[in-house]
Amino acid sequence: xxxxxxxxxxxxxxxxxxxxxxxxxxxxxxxxxxxxxxxxxxxxxxxxxxxxxxxxxxxxxxxxxxxxxxxxxxxxxxxxxxxxxxxxxxxxxxxxxxxxxxxxxxxxxxxxxxxxxxxxxxxxxxxxxxxxxxxxxxxxxxxxxxxxxxxxxxxxxxxxxxxxxxxxxxxxxxxxxxxxxxxxxxxxxxxxxxxxxxxxxxxxxxxxxxxxxxxxxxxxxxxxxxxxxxxxxxxxxxxxxxxxxxxxxxxxxxxxxxxxxxxxxxxxxxxxxxxxxxxxxxxxxxxxxxxxxxxxxxxxxxxxxxxx
Ligand SMILES: NC(=O)c1ccc[n+]([C@@H]2O[C@H](COP(=O)([O-])OP(=O)(O)OC[C@H]3O[C@@H](n4cnc5c(N)ncnc54)[C@H](O)[C@@H]3O)[C@@H](O)[C@H]2O)c1
Numbered sequence: 001x002x003x004x005x006x007x008x009x010x011x012x013x014x015x016x017x018x019x020x021x022x023x024x025x026x027x028x029x030x031x032x033x034x035x036x037x038x039x040x041x042x043x044x045x046x047x048x049x050x051x052x053x054x055x056x057x058x059x060x061x062x063x064x065x066x067x068x069x070x071x072x073x074x075x076x077x078x079x080x081x082x083x084x085x086x087x088x089x090x091x092x093x094x095x096x097x098x099x100x101x102x103x104x105x106x107x108x109x110x111x112x113x114x115x116x117x118x119x120x121x122x123x124x125x126x127x128x129x130x131x132x133x134x135x136x137x138x139x140x141x142x143x144x145x146x147x148x149x150x151x152x153x154x155x156x157x158x159x160x161x162x163x164x165x166x167x168x169x170x171x172x173x174x175x176x177x178x179x180x181x182x183x184x185x186x187x188x189x190x191x192x193x194x195x196x197x198x199x200x201x202x203x204x205x206x207x208x209x210x211x212x213x214x215x216x217x218x219x220x221x222x223x224x225x226x227x228x229x230x231x232x233x234x235x236x237x238x239x240x241x242x243x244x245x246x247x248x249x250x251x252x253x254x255x256x257x258x259x260x261x262x263x264x265x266x267x268x269x270x271x272x273x274x275x276x277x278x279x280x281x282x283x284x285x286x287x288x289x290x291x292x293x294x295x296x297x298x299x300x301x302x303x304x305x306x307x308x
Pocket of ligand 1: 051052053054055056057058075076077078081101102103104129130131132133152179180181182228229230231232233234235236237
């Protein structure tokens with residue numbers, strides 16, 4: 001009896017593996033097909049909360065989402081810049097609300113989060129965008145600087161989840177977009193703590209997606225998108241080096257914002273800016289690191305230290 005049961009087990013696992021292989025390839029082809037054909041869903045009526053909406057990519061996303069008919073909730077530590085974004089959107093007859101928040105202050109995030117849910121409504125698209133990027137050698141980073149990088153670039157994401165994820169889970173609706181970076185995929189000199197923080201964002205997003213899937217038996221409709229920009233001209237970094245600048249130019253914040261919004265509307269799990277970088281990196285990762293590094297050395301791209 002025991003033998004026939006184990007034979008049954010072996011046969012059933014064998015069939016499971018066959019089904020898995022078939023599903024694996026179908027899903028692979030469908031996913032690749034979707035990269036090129038996925039349609040952008042409407043965001044009209046959505047409530048989009050953007051951290052770091054006062055400047056750079058965050059500001060551009062706020063403007064572009066509002067033009068698509070979404071209500072924008074702008075959060076920034078800089079009251080003056082944040083108000084500028086809100087007033088700009090309002091001057092075009094669109095809806096925007098501004099809150100001055102330091103996203104590293106958990107109590108303030110939770111308190112303001114509750115205010116937003118009451119005053120504006122349920123946030124349906126949360127964009128964890130605020131970030132800083134000090135650029136110098138590891139041993140020249142101060143203790144405070146390293147802590148600050150992780151408080152803003154990483155820990156703040158958790159406080160934002162604690163403020164807004166419960167409602168998204170209750171409604172089984174929502175989209176969380178996180179700004180990682182190509183520095184969250186590839187290590188880079190003068191950016192050791194920053195790279196660590198952006199690698200962390202990638203891990204957090206991936207783990208959260210798994211948890212939402214598992215806790216809902218695969219029924220969660222909450223989407224996650226992680227973005228890996230390369231070099232965007234917002235003033236975040238200085239003295240950017242690349243051997244072939246025409247091949248990979250520094251992009252405008254407007255272009256980055258449009259690419260992020262498009263990836264979110266298409267429901268993509270991850271996207272780099274420019275788009276090809278993520279795929280190219282995946283291919284190079286198949287090779288031994290010393291060989292892949294040769295290509296990096298050839299392209300010679302990095303940010304110079306701001307401490308001489
Ligand atoms: N610019 C790039 O080349 C680039 C590349 C890769 C990734 N990124 C990431 O994109 C995101 C946006 O970058 P950017 O270039 O637009 O930056 P930016 O400096 O132009 O704007 C960042 C905004 O965040 C706000 N902010 C900073 N600390 C805050 C805090 N504690 N609480 C609330 N708001 C705070 C600032 O006031 C500012 O308005 C960052 O996470 C950055 O790491 C940027």
